[in-house]
Each structure stands twice: as structure tokens, then as C-alpha cells.
Amino acid sequence: xxxxxxxxxxxxxxxxxxxxxxxxxxxxxxxxxxxxxxxxxxxxxxxxxxxxxxxxxxxxxxxxxxxxxxxxxxxxxxxxxxxxxxxxxxxxxxxxxxxxxxxxxxxxxxxxxxxxxxxxxxxxxxxxxxxxxxxxxxxxxxxxxxxxxxxxxxxxxxxxxxxxxxxxxxxxxxxxxxxxxxxxxxxxxxxxxxxxxxxxxxxxxxxxxxxxxxxxxxxxxxxxxxxxxxxxxxxxxxxxxxxxxxxxxxxxxxxxxxxxxxxxxxxxxxxxxxxxxxxxxxxxxxxxxxxxxxxxxxxxxxxxxxxxxxxxxxxxxxxxxxxxxxxxxxxxxxxxxxxxxxxxxxxx
Amino acid sequence: xxxxxxxxxxxxxxxxxxxxxxxxxxxxxxxxxxxxxxxxxxxxxxxxxxxxxxxxxxxxxxxxxxxxxxxxxxxxxxxxxxxxxxxxxxxxxxxxxxxxxxxxxxxxxxxxxxxxxxxxxxxxxxxxxxxxxxxxxxxxxxxxxxxxxxxxxxxxxxxxxxxxxxxxxxxxxxxxxxxxxxxxxxxxxxxxxxxxxxxxxxxxxxxxxxxxxxxxxxxxxxxxxxxxxxxxxxxxxxxxxxxxxxxxxxxxxxxxxxxxxxxxxxxxxxxxxxxxxxxxxxxxxxxxxxxxxxxx
Numbered sequence: 001x002x003x004x005x006x007x008x009x010x011x012x013x014x015x016x017x018x019x020x021x022x023x024x025x026x027x028x029x030x031x032x033x034x035x036x037x038x039x040x041x042x043x044x045x046x047x048x049x050x051x052x053x054x055x056x057x058x059x060x061x062x063x064x065x066x067x068x069x070x071x072x073x074x075x076x077x078x079x080x081x082x083x084x085x086x087x088x089x090x091x092x093x094x095x096x097x098x099x100x101x102x103x104x105x106x107x108x109x110x111x112x113x114x115x116x117x118x119x120x121x122x123x124x125x126x127x128x129x130x131x132x133x134x135x136x137x138x139x140x141x142x143x144x145x146x147x148x149x150x151x152x153x154x155x156x157x158x159x160x161x162x163x164x165x166x167x168x169x170x171x172x173x174x175x176x177x178x179x180x181x182x183x184x185x186x187x188x189x190x191x192x193x194x195x196x197x198x199x200x201x202x203x204x205x206x207x208x209x210x211x212x213x214x215x216x217x218x219x220x221x222x223x224x225x226x227x228x229x230x231x232x233x234x235x236x237x238x239x240x241x242x243x244x245x246x247x248x249x250x251x252x253x254x255x256x257x258x259x260x261x262x263x264x265x266x267x268x269x270x271x272x273x274x275x276x277x278x279x280x281x282x283x284x285x286x287x288x289x290x291x292x293x294x295x296x297x298x299x300x301x302x303x304x305x306x307x308x309x310x311x312x313x314x315x316x317x318x319x320x321x322x323x324x325x326x327x328x329x330x331x332x333x334x335x336x337x338x339x340x341x342x343x344x345x346x347x348x
Numbered sequence: 349x350x351x352x353x354x355x356x357x358x359x360x361x362x363x364x365x366x367x368x369x370x371x372x373x374x375x376x377x378x379x380x381x382x383x384x385x386x387x388x389x390x391x392x393x394x395x396x397x398x399x400x401x402x403x404x405x406x407x408x409x410x411x412x413x414x415x416x417x418x419x420x421x422x423x424x425x426x427x428x429x430x431x432x433x434x435x436x437x438x439x440x441x442x443x444x445x446x447x448x449x450x451x452x453x454x455x456x457x458x459x460x461x462x463x464x465x466x467x468x469x470x471x472x473x474x475x476x477x478x479x480x481x482x483x484x485x486x487x488x489x490x491x492x493x494x495x496x497x498x499x500x501x502x503x504x505x506x507x508x509x510x511x512x513x514x515x516x517x518x519x520x521x522x523x524x525x526x527x528x529x530x531x532x533x534x535x536x537x538x539x540x541x542x543x544x545x546x547x548x549x550x551x552x553x554x555x556x557x558x559x560x561x562x563x564x565x566x567x568x569x570x571x572x573x574x575x576x577x578x579x580x581x582x583x584x585x586x587x588x589x590x591x592x593x594x595x596x597x598x599x600x601x602x603x604x605x606x607x608x609x610x611x612x613x614x615x616x617x618x619x620x621x622x623x624x625x626x627x628x629x630x631x632x633x634x635x636x637x638x639x640x641x642x643x644x
Contacts, residue, residue: 128382140618304452
């Protein structure tokens with residue numbers, strides 16, 4: 001009998017596997033997708049590149065919201081705090097002579113620091129209290145930004161300093177930066193889920209008291225995810241600014257970002273690694289198609305999100321993955337009956 | 349004197365916030381869910397009264413008598429359809445569905461009524477603008493007193509109902525342990541539906557008085573939800589009289605903030621909320637999370 005090092009053999013004839021053929025193929029496919037995407041600016045025009053940057057930003061946002069809600073059980077309605085902070089942080093730094101793309105990276109790091117600073121406050125709250133508590137924080141920080149006339153007050157402000165590049169070059173750089181952030185953030189999330197923290201996070205989501213009683217250090221695990229999510233949302237906000245070059249306090253700190261994130265994650269599949277990516281792609285397509293329909297579009301988004309939460313809680317990916325046991329990325333554990341071992345019988 | 353005036357206005361404003369908050373507090377106390385559509389439901393109620401007022405040409409206070417039963421029924425229906433399913437689906441699902449509902453209500457109102465800001469003040473007449481002039485720079489508006497009295501009456505009524513009546517006992521029993529309550533003949537779904545109906549009814553009252561006191565638009569809901577939530581947390585979760593105190597503290601913070609600069613008004617409220625959250629009291633909130641305190 002061959003024993004592969006990724007399997008741990010138990011006495012009952014079942015093996016625990018972390019990866020499968022599908023996940024090995026899937027992981028390779030993801031690497032291939034990243035390679036293909038990175039050559040995109042050389043092939044397509046500036047408009048397509050800008051759209052694809054938007055898609056990458058949505059992927060980042062959905063994955064970061066899912067890390068909170070799907071794994072740590074923290075439903076946030078206030079991640080726009082970090083989106084806005086990342087964007088305005090970039091403006092703040094460029095006004096002080098920092099190169100724009102460096103400012104994007106630094107502003108994302110500053111958003112992580114903000115998340116760390118806020119965590120003792122908001123991580124006290126659970127469930128609905130956490131949801132509204134984070135929302136209040138977003139509103140408070142938005143009001144503080146409006147008070148600062150150097151940041152354009154409530155009227156909005158443009159990102160200067162990127163006009164040294166031609167539009168084609170600028171959009172290519174922004175796209176590559178977004179791709180780099182997406183890879184790094186999803187990579188960090190993957191490592192977090194793959195390690196012991198992944199199991200701890202899901203335990204917290206399912207029952208925080210029970211997890212704590214089994215020795216899970218709930219606060220420190222939640223802290224790590226909250227900071228990662230703050231970092232990712234800050235990066236997304238800074239990239240939104242680099243992609244559109246203009247932001248307004250009301251829209252960058254708007255609660256509609258939370259609505260979009262919830263929609264993407266619910267439709268894609270909450271609590272799965274792949275679901276939010278699918279959700280982001282679907283949302284991107286829907287946005288292209290219906291964004292001009294105004295209020296009806298948002299009524300539709302809300303209605304679909306409710307329907308998924310109630311009737312398809314595992315989303316589109318859950319529908320596909322559950323039936324076929326497909327995992328593109330090996331973050332979970334799977335039980336397999338050891339083949340060719342008739343000597344072992346099932347005993348309780 | 350202007351500081352005294354700001355505090356008086358803050359207390360009166362606090363009555364309105366307490367009215368917004370008590371439904372939120374009740375639903376959290378009984379079902380452990382925070383209804384993220386609470387503010388939008390209040391605005392929906394205000395639009396309902398606005399339609400009745402303009403169609404029939406009657407006072408908003410009379411129109412309220414027509415709209416209130418409709419909203420109570422709507423609340424009952426909301427629980428039976430959406431929330432009951434959400435509660436079954438998991439701990440976090442009610443948050444997701446009520447947030448979805450908030451978006452649907454807000455945009456449906458936007459589609460029907462346009463983003464225009466409306467007020468019920470003019471239709472209410474003298475009540476909405478009159479006041480007792482006590483001193484040179486101190487006036488007490490009739491409406492503020494009415495709202496504060498109403499808030500005390502609603503909160504006191506709820507408190508009495510929870511403490512003294514059979515229905516209140518059933519509600520407390522269900523809040524503590526729905527399964528055991530079910531065993532002794534108190535069906536949780538019915539209690540939940542009644543609690544939601546009451547919560548939607550009080551939200552409607554609050555929405556209408558917001559419309560008389562100031563103005564409202566389809567996008568007003570989230571702000572009212574946030575104020576209500578702040579009032580609940582400042583006053584201490586799970587206590588109705590605490591909610592009144594919380595509303596008043598929030599109201600005073602806002603009017604005092606506005607005294608420095610109108611821009612600081614809402615920010616001052618947020619800061620008081622965050623300070624309370626950071627204080628030992630906020631710590632208590634976190635520690636007591638599993639204790640299962642009841643709304644009474």
C-alpha cells in the first residue's frame with residue numbers, strides 16, 4: 001500500500017486528505033489564470049484593463065468580507081471604513097509628496113493599522129451589535145474626513161500625480177498592482193485557512209462559546225482576520241481611487257459597499273474560498289448589464305441576496321462543489337475510504 | 349443660557365430617539381436579532397402616513413390611526429414570512445436578510461416617491477411649530493414635549509406589559525428559552541410575530557414624529573437605525589428605561605455638539621457612543637453577552 005504524506009491513516013480504514021486531484025488541477029489552473037491575467041494589459045486596450053481592475057477589486061472585497069462573515073462569523077456592515085480610509089490615506093500621502101503607487105501600498109498598510117486600533121472596541125461586539133457597531137465607526141470616520149478641508153471636504157477630491165503616465169501605462173500599472181494585491185491577499189487568506197487558524201475560525205463561526213471552551217483563543221484569531229480584512233479593504237479602496245482618480249466622501253464611505261460585498265458572498269457561497277470569487281465575477285457581469293436601471297437594480301440585488309440567504313445558503317459554489325466534492329483550493333479536510341483494504345471493517 | 353437651551357432640546361430629541369430605539373431593543377431582547385431594516389421600516393411608516401395625509405387631507409396624527417394597524421399587520425407578516433425562516437437558517441442569517449430588506453424598502457421608496465425630502469410638519473399645523481417661551485433664549489416646543497411624553501408612555505407601557513400581563517410573561521419566557529416555553533404551551537412563533545408587530549408599530553410612530561419634527565426622505569432609514577442602536581447601547585442592552593436614558597444622552601450630545609458647530613452634531617453622538625463602548629460599561633456588554641438578559 002502506498003502512503004502519501006498528505007494523508008494521515010486512521011485505524012478505521014478512513015483517510016483524511018487535504019488535497020484531491022481536482023484541487024491540484026484547480027491550484028495549477030489558478031496559477032495559469034494569474035499568469036494569463038498579468039499579460040492582459042499587453043493585449044487589450046485601456047478600457048478593458050480598467051474594467052478588469054474593477055473586477056479584481058470586487059474579488060478582493062468579496063474575499064475579505066467572506067473572511068470575516070464566512071469564517072469568523074463577524075457580519076460587518078462597516079468595511080467601508082477601510083475602503084474610505086485606504087482611498088483618503090492615498091490622497092493624504094500623495095499631498096505630502098509620496099509617489100502615488102507607493103502611497104496606495106502604504107495606505108493599505110495604514111488601514112491594517114486602523115483595523116488593529118479599532119479591534120479592541122468593535123470585537124467586543126457580536127452578531128448584530130458588531131454589524132451596526134462597525135457601521136457607526138464608518139459614519140464617524142466619514143464625518144471626520146468631511147471636516148478636513150485639505151481632503152476636499154464633502155465635495156470630493158482627485159488623485160494627482162498619476163498624470164505623469166499616459167492613460168494606457170497608468171491603467172496597466174494600476175491593474176498589475178491590483179493583481180498583486182489580489183494574489184497576496186488571497187494567498188494570506190489561504191495560508192490562514194490552511195493552518196490551524198482555519199479550523200479555529202470555523203469553530204468560532206459555528207459556536208464561539210464552544211470554541212472557547214475547547215481552548216481556541218477566540219479574540220486573537222478574530223483579531224488576525226479583522227486586521228487582514230482591514231488591510232484588504234484598505235487596499236481595495238486605494239485601488240478604487242487609482243482606477244477612477246476621483247472619490248467623494250459619501251460614496252467611498254457609503255454603505256452600498258457592504259451591500260455589494262454581502263451580495264457577492266451570498267450569491268457565490270459564504271464560507272467557501274472559491275465562492276466569493278465566483279460571486280464577484282457574477283456581480284461584475286450584473287453590474288455591467290443593469291447598473292443603469294437605478295433603484296430597480298438595487299431592489300433586485302437586495303431581493304436576490306435575501307433569496308440566497310434563505311434558500312441557497314451555500315450559494316452557487318456550494319451548489320456545484322457539494323455535489324461533486326470539488327475544491328479548487330485545498331483548505332478543508334476530506335474523509336476518504338481507503339481503497340483496497342478489505343481487512344479493515346467499519347467498527348464503531 | 350444657550351447651553352441650557354441645547355440640553356433641553358437634547359432631552360426632547362432624546363424622546364424621539366428612544367421611540368426609535370424601543371422596537372429595536374424589544375426585538376433584540378426577545379429574538380436576539382438586530383433588525384437592520386428598522387430605520388427603513390420607520391421611514392416606510394412615515395411615507396404611509398404621508399400618503400394618507402395628502403390623499404384624504406387630514407392631520408398626520410389622524411392618518412397615523414389608519415396607518416398604524418396596517419403597519420402592525422405588516423410587522424406580523426414580516427416575522428411570519430421572512431424572519432421566521434431566517435431564524436431557522438442560522439444565527440447570522442437574520443442580519444443578512446434584514447439588510448437585504450433594508451435595501452429593498454429604501455430603493456422601492458426611492459422608485460415610488462423620488463429622492464425628494466418631505467415633511468409632515470406643515471400638515472400638522474400649530475402643534476409642530478408652537479412652543480412655550482420660558483425665558484429669553486429658552487423655548488420648549490409643544491411637539492418635543494408630546495414626543496417625550498409619548499416615548500415615556502410607550503416605554504412604560506411595554507415595561508408594564510412585560511412585567512405584569514400574561515402576554516408579557518409569555519414573551520419573557522420565550523426570550524429566555526423558546527423550547528421550554530413551547531413545552532409549557534407558549535408557541536415561540538406567535539410570540540415572535542407579536543413582538544415584531546409591536547416593534548414595527550413603535551418604529552412607525554417614531555418615523556411619523558420624525559416627519560413632523562423635521563423631514564424624511566427614502567434614504568433617511570440607515571441614519572435612524574444608527575441613532576436607535578446608539579441609544580440602545582448607551583443605555584445598556586436589555587433595559588427599556590436604559591433605552592430612554594440612552595436616547596436622551598445621545599440627543600444632548602448632538603445638540604451640544606451642534607452648539608459648537610452644526611457639523612459636529614452627529615459626530616458628537618457617534619463619539620459618545622464609542623466612548624461608552626470603550627468604557628468599563630462596554631466591557632460589561634461584552635462579558636454579559638451570553639447571560640441572556642431579557643428586554644424587561
